Amino acid sequence: MIARFKRLVLSASSAAALGLCLSMLPAAASAQIPIKMTLNWKYEGAQAWFFLAQERGYFKAEGLDVQIDQGEGSAAGIPKVAAGTYTAAFGDMNALIDLAGRRPADAPVGVFMLYNVAPFAVAVKKDSPIKEPKDFEGRTLGGAANDGALKLFPTLAKIAGVDRSKVKISNMAPNLREQMLLRNQVDGVFGYVNTIWFAAKLSGMNPELDMRFIKYADYGLDLYSNTVMFSRKFVKEHPEAVKGFLRALNKAIKDVVADPDAGIAAVLKREPLLKRDLEKEKLLATLKRDMSHPEIARIGLGDVDDARLKRAIGLVVEANQLESTPDASLVFDRSFLPPREERLSHF
Structure with missing residues (x-):
């Protein structure tokens, strides 16, 4: 009797466990949208928010499976996104403008301006x-x-x-x-x-x-610099994924500003050979020198001033003798940004 009772308990427990597992399958098996991103440079402190968003599960919470690779220069990621090798890049807006003036259908689109001071x-x-x-x-x-x-x-x-x-x-x-x-x-x-x-x-x-x-x-070159950009194809097919990526990134930027050491710790997990103090100094200098344009008090971090962007486009088009002048909306789309009030409290 006791042996039979144990078998019944074990059987019931197994069934319950199986039922629980089955009930969890749709959530566990639901595929997250993959995003393959290349950075502007080798892993460094000034990229802390990308790694912290990944480490704290902010991307995952938005249904995204984000792969972050180191880069080879701020202009190098643009052709890689255009070719479909990468979904997204963190790179130079002016190189993006140049490609948009030459091959508008292939050019990525900027969605979150980080370096709003020309470096x-x-x-x-x-x-x-x-x-x-x-x-x-x-x-x-x-x-x-x-x-x-x-x-x-x-x-x-x-x-x-x-x-x-x-x-x-x-x-x-x-x-x-x-x-x-x-x-x-x-x-x-x-x-x-x-x-x-x-x-x-x-x-x-x-x-x-x-x-x-x-x-x-x-x-006189009051230019924007590095922006988060996505392929035009991905933006069209997965607009909510782009919005989710920027929500996660915006949250991580706030975290890093509030606790730079946490950001640097996330970077060091990716590249342990970096020098902690130097990378923290680099991160703080980036916040001060590259992300401190007075306009963010008005439009918030991540956005651009349309008149300023239009002037920058004109400078790049004239200097590089581009065949066409891309419209500002072709190179930057603010419709994916988190609400302005959520981007005003970073600094």
């Missing part, structure tokens, strides 16, 4: 005779082929009256940039101020004492 610069040594862009003539400037500042050099040259035919451009591996400047193998290097600054520190230089930065913004 583009040419770094020179402190004692360099180069004081302004006109001094680039007769000199050699170096940069990685997919660097956003290098891609925008024609725009700077046109605005500042630089004869590009008199400037030699040397392409180099990104990890050699600061060393080649230090060894006088080039007279200046293209890049983002923060990227060069912290790479120089990592290589043993003191950027504050050893370098000067000729910033594009000082010569």
